Amino acid sequence: MAARETIRVVVCPLCGGGADMRLSGNGLAYLAMDCCKAQLFTRGPESDELCRDLPDVPAQPLPAPPPQIAPVAALQLPPAPATTPPIPKAPAPAPAPAKPRMGWGAFPNA
Ligand SMILES: [Zn+2]
Structure with a gap:
């Protein structure tokens, strides 16, 4: 059986590719979809019209234009907080008590 003549190339309803529309022997349209290896036959006037x-x-x-990406301003981020808490300083050692000066018996230093 010889391949029937393509009358139009339409958008494939299955994959969106190009489907050959042909006419069957009874005059109804059918689609030969080489794009997705399927065939769609119409069996009545409604489907034929669709x-x-x-x-x-x-x-x-047309090839899709490349998307225009607007330059993004550099983000000004606040400085990141330190991940480790500051180490508390050891309390300063208490000053040594003043050493009493040596006195003499009942007469301590005045
Ligand atoms: Zn297809």
Whole structure:
């Protein structure tokens, strides 16, 4: 059986690729989807109309422009807190009590 002639290339309803729309022997449209290796046959006027309403594949799809990424201002972060708490200083040693000067018996230093 010879392959039937493609009348249009429409957007595949399954994968979004390009599907060949062809006419079967009874005049109803069907899709031969080489894009996803499937076929879709219409069996009545309703489905035939829906199939024929599928949009054509754009002749040359425009490549998507690269997204424009706005430069991001450098973030000014506050200085990170120290992860280790400061080590408390050891209390200063108490000053040594003043050494009493040597006195003489009943007459201590005045
Ligand atoms: Zn497909």
